[in-house]
Amino acid sequence: MSSFKQFQFNDFIMEALTDKGFEQPTEVQEKLIPVIKKGKSVIGQSQTGSGKTHTFLLPLMNKVNPQLDEVQILITAPSRELANQIYQEAIQIAKFSQPEIRVTNFVGGTDKQRQIAKLKNQQPHVVIGTPGRILDLMNEQALKAHTAFAFVVDEADMTLDMGFLEEVDQIAGRLPDKLQMLVFSATIPEKLKPFLKKYMENPIIEHIKPKNIISETIDNWLISTKGKDKNRLIYQLLTIGHPYLVIVFANTKQRVDEISDYLKDQGLKVAKIHGDISPRERKRVMRQVQDLEFQYVVATDLAARGIDIEGVSHVINAEVPSDLDFFIHRVGRTGRNGLDGTAITLYSPADEGAISEVEELGIHFQPKEIKNGELVDTYDRNRRTKREKSKDALEDPTLIGLVKKKKKKIKPGYKKKIEWAISASNKQKRKVERRQQTRTAKKSKKNSYK
Structure with missing residues (x-):
C-alpha cells in the first residue's frame, strides 16, 4: 500500500499532510509527484476531484527556499473561486514551514493599488491568481515574476473557454526560458495545443482516466418536463424528502435569475451564483453556503468547475448542459468522499440526443416522475425504440x-x-x-x- 512517505518530502510537508488527514496518494499524485519533484514539465489530464491541486502544490512547495525574497512559484486559475481554493490549500501547507513561506492570492475585483503597495515592500514566494490580475501587476512592474522556477496553468481548458489564454500566453512569455511548466486540464482541446507546443518541449503527458466516470454512490434520475411547468417542477423536487443541500444548475445567468426568483417567491431561501454577481457578494454567499445558511443554491456552470461546496446531497440539472463535459462536472458536486448523492436531470423531447450521448459515457439513468407528491419510478423513455428494434x-x-x-x-x-x-x-x-x-x-x- 502506497503512502506519501515514498516521496521523501521535507518535514513541514509531511506535517501538513497529517493535518489534512491525507494518508494515501491518489492515482494522479502517485504518477506525477515523482516526475514534478525531478523538475520535469508536465501535461496532466484528469477529472475534477482527482487530487491534482496537491499533485503540483506538494512537490513545488517542497522546493521553495524561504530565505530568498523572490517569487518562486506562479499559479494561474481561470476563476476567482478556483484561485481561492488553491490559495487555501497552499496556505495550509505553508503554515507548517519555518521560516515562513509567503503565499498571496491576486484576483480581479480586489484592491489593486493596495496589492501594488505591498509588493513594493516584499515579494511573495508563491503567487496564485487569475491571469488578468497577475498580468496587470506584472505590467505595473510591481510583481517580479521573472524569478519563478515553476509556472502552473490550472484548468487550462476552462482558461481557454473563458477567454484568458491570451493573458496566460503573455505571462508565460515573460518567464525564464528554463522554466518548469505544469498544465492541468480535464480535456485538451485542439485550440489549446499551439500554446502547449509554444512553451513546452517534450513534456511528460499523463492522462488519468477515471475508473468510473462518476462516483458509484450517485443515483442518476431522469425526469421529463414535457407538458410541465419547469420552475414548479424544480420547486417540487426541492421540497420532497427534505434534501440536505441542493445545487440547481442552469445554462445561462438569465435562467439562474428566473429559477432563483421563482423559488424565492415560493418562500424558499435561495443563494445564486453566476458571473454577473460581484466578487465580494459571491464570496459572502459562498461563506454563507458553507455555514449552511442556505439549503438551496442556483448556479451556472462556473460553480460546477469553479467552486467546491461540501455536503451536497442533491444536484438538479434544470436543463441539459450544451457542453456534455459539464454534465460530469455538475453531477460530480455530489456523492463525494464516499457519501451518497442524487443527481436529477430534467429533459425535454429536444434533449433526447444529448441524453443518449450521456448514456454512451456509461451513465445509467433511472426514469422518475412526481405522482401524488412523491417521486416514483416510471417507464423507460426508450421502450418504444426497443420495441421497434425487435420489430426491425x-x-x-x-x-x-x-x-x-x-x-x-x-x-x-x-x-x-x-x-x-x-x-x-x-x-x-x-x-x-x-x-x-x-x-x-x-x-x-x-x-x-x-
Missing part, C-alpha cells in the same frame, strides 16, 4: 413471407421450421453486427496510436 429484426425481406405464414393456421412441424429459420436469420445478423463492431473498435484503436 423481423423486417428482413427473406423472412416476411415466413412471418406471414406463421400467423396463419399451419401444421405444427412446419411452424417449427419457420421458427428455426427466423432464429437462424437473427443469429446471422447478430454475428455480422458483432464482426462490424470488432472491426470498428480495431480501427479506432489503430487510429489512436497515430
Whole structure:
C-alpha cells in the first residue's frame, strides 16, 4: 500500500499532510509527484476531484527556499473561486514551514493599488491568481515574476473557454526560458495545443482516466418536463424528502435569475451564483453556503468547475448542459468522499440526443416522475425504440413471407421450421453486427496510436 512517505518530502510537508488527514496518494499524485519533484514539465489530464491541486502544490512547495525574497512559484486559475481554493490549500501547507513561506492570492475585483503597495515592500514566494490580475501587476512592474522556477496553468481548458489564454500566453512569455511548466486540464482541446507546443518541449503527458466516470454512490434520475411547468417542477423536487443541500444548475445567468426568483417567491431561501454577481457578494454567499445558511443554491456552470461546496446531497440539472463535459462536472458536486448523492436531470423531447450521448459515457439513468407528491419510478423513455428494434429484426425481406405464414393456421412441424429459420436469420445478423463492431473498435484503436 502506497503512502506519501515514498516521496521523501521535507518535514513541514509531511506535517501538513497529517493535518489534512491525507494518508494515501491518489492515482494522479502517485504518477506525477515523482516526475514534478525531478523538475520535469508536465501535461496532466484528469477529472475534477482527482487530487491534482496537491499533485503540483506538494512537490513545488517542497522546493521553495524561504530565505530568498523572490517569487518562486506562479499559479494561474481561470476563476476567482478556483484561485481561492488553491490559495487555501497552499496556505495550509505553508503554515507548517519555518521560516515562513509567503503565499498571496491576486484576483480581479480586489484592491489593486493596495496589492501594488505591498509588493513594493516584499515579494511573495508563491503567487496564485487569475491571469488578468497577475498580468496587470506584472505590467505595473510591481510583481517580479521573472524569478519563478515553476509556472502552473490550472484548468487550462476552462482558461481557454473563458477567454484568458491570451493573458496566460503573455505571462508565460515573460518567464525564464528554463522554466518548469505544469498544465492541468480535464480535456485538451485542439485550440489549446499551439500554446502547449509554444512553451513546452517534450513534456511528460499523463492522462488519468477515471475508473468510473462518476462516483458509484450517485443515483442518476431522469425526469421529463414535457407538458410541465419547469420552475414548479424544480420547486417540487426541492421540497420532497427534505434534501440536505441542493445545487440547481442552469445554462445561462438569465435562467439562474428566473429559477432563483421563482423559488424565492415560493418562500424558499435561495443563494445564486453566476458571473454577473460581484466578487465580494459571491464570496459572502459562498461563506454563507458553507455555514449552511442556505439549503438551496442556483448556479451556472462556473460553480460546477469553479467552486467546491461540501455536503451536497442533491444536484438538479434544470436543463441539459450544451457542453456534455459539464454534465460530469455538475453531477460530480455530489456523492463525494464516499457519501451518497442524487443527481436529477430534467429533459425535454429536444434533449433526447444529448441524453443518449450521456448514456454512451456509461451513465445509467433511472426514469422518475412526481405522482401524488412523491417521486416514483416510471417507464423507460426508450421502450418504444426497443420495441421497434425487435420489430426491425423481423423486417428482413427473406423472412416476411415466413412471418406471414406463421400467423396463419399451419401444421405444427412446419411452424417449427419457420421458427428455426427466423432464429437462424437473427443469429446471422447478430454475428455480422458483432464482426462490424470488432472491426470498428480495431480501427479506432489503430487510429489512436497515430
